[in-house]
Amino acid sequence: MIDRSTFWIVVPLLAIGTYLIRFSFLGTLGNRPLPAWLTRALKFTAVAILAALVAPGVLWPAATGGQTDPARLVAAVVTLATGIATRSTMGAIAAGAAALYGMLWLMS
Amino acid sequence: MSPTRSAYFRGVYAALPFVVIVIPFGMLFGVVATEAGLQVWETMVFTLAVFAGASQFAAIQTMQENAPAAIVLVTALAVNLRMVMYSVALAPHYGEAPRWTRAIMSYFLVDQTFATATVEFEKRPDLTLSEKIAFFFGSVTPVAPVWFAASLCGALIGRAVPAEWALDFALPITFLAMVAPMLRSLPHIVAAGLSILLSLGLAWMPYGTGLLVAAGLSMTAGAALDAWLERRT
Numbered sequence: 001m002i003d004r005s006t007f008w009i010v011v012p013l014l015a016i017g018t019y020l021i022r023f024s025f026l027g028t029l030g031n032r033p034l035p036a037w038l039t040r041a042l043k044f045t046a047v048a049i050l051a052a053l054v055a056p057g058v059l060w061p062a063a064t065g066g067q068t069d070p071a072r073l074v075a076a077v078v079t080l081a082t083g084i085a086t087r088s089t090m091g092a093i094a095a096g097a098a099a100l101y102g103m104l105w106l107m108s
Numbered sequence: 109m110s111p112t113r114s115a116y117f118r119g120v121y122a123a124l125p126f127v128v129i130v131i132p133f134g135m136l137f138g139v140v141a142t143e144a145g146l147q148v149w150e151t152m153v154f155t156l157a158v159f160a161g162a163s164q165f166a167a168i169q170t171m172q173e174n175a176p177a178a179i180v181l182v183t184a185l186a187v188n189l190r191m192v193m194y195s196v197a198l199a200p201h202y203g204e205a206p207r208w209t210r211a212i213m214s215y216f217l218v219d220q221t222f223a224t225a226t227v228e229f230e231k232r233p234d235l236t237l238s239e240k241i242a243f244f245f246g247s248v249t250p251v252a253p254v255w256f257a258a259s260l261c262g263a264l265i266g267r268a269v270p271a272e273w274a275l276d277f278a279l280p281i282t283f284l285a286m287v288a289p290m291l292r293s294l295p296h297i298v299a300a301g302l303s304i305l306l307s308l309g310l311a312w313m314p315y316g317t318g319l320l321v322a323a324g325l326s327m328t329a330g331a332a333l334d335a336w337l338e339r340r341t
Contacts, residue, residue: 014167043331076281
C-alpha cells in the first residue's frame, strides 16, 4: 500500500522536477553545449538506475516473502537475454511473461 | 498541402509505430498503480502531471517499499536525467521559437518525440522553424493521448486482475526489458552489471539508499570506462 502523504509530496515535486529537466536547455535558449564528462555520465543514468532498481526484487521477491523463486528468476533471465538478442523491449516483455507463466504452471 | 501541414503529418506518421509500445506500457502502469493501492483518479493525476513512464514505474516501486519521499524523488528524477540530453539536443533547433511554444514542447519531450525529431532533422537539415514545430507536435499526437488513455484503461481494470497472474513481477520484467536493448557497448554492460552486483550487496542499506549508491557508482564506472576506451582509439 502506498502512503498517501508520501504520494502527495512525490507527485507534484516529481512533476515539477521532470518538467524542469525537460525545459532546462530547450526553454532557456541554452545553446551552450554541456561539458563532455556530463554528457558522458548522463548516457549511463537510465541503465544504472533501472538495473539497481530491479536486481534485489528479482533475487528476493516480496511476493514470495523474500524467498528466491525459480519461476521469477528464470523469467528475469529470459527477459534480459531476449532483450539483448532482439533489441526489442516488447519482445523481451512477451518472452519474460511467457517464461514466468510457463514456470509457474510447471511448478504448480 | 502547405509545408507546415505536411511536416505535421510526417511527425504523426513517424511516431505511429510507438503506439504499439505505448498502449501496453500505459495499461501496465494503470494496472500496477491501482494494484499498489492508488485510486483511478490518483493514477490519472500522477500520469498527467509527470508524463514519464519509466520514472512513474520507479516511483510506484519505491513508494511500495515505503521509502521516504526524498528517496522516491531522487530515484525517479534520476531515471529522467537522460532528458537533459534531449533538451540540449533540441535547443539549437527551437531556440528561435516563442518561449511559450518551447514551454509547451518541454512537457511533451519524451523518448519517442525526441527520437523521431532527431531522425527527421538529420534527414531534412533545411526545415523551417514552423515546419520543425509542426513536426514535433505531429509526433506528440499519436503518443501522449494514447499513453493517457491506456493508463486510464489499465487503472479501470487494475483491481480485477487476480493474484495468480503474478503481476508483482510485471515491473521487474518491464525494467529488464527496457535495460536489455540499452546494453549496446562494453561500458553500458559494465554499468548495468556493476549496478546489479552493488544493489544486491548494498540491499541492507535503509530505505533504498543502497540503490542510489549502487547506481551512482556504476554510472561513474561506465562513464570512466567509456572515456578511457575513447582515448585509446
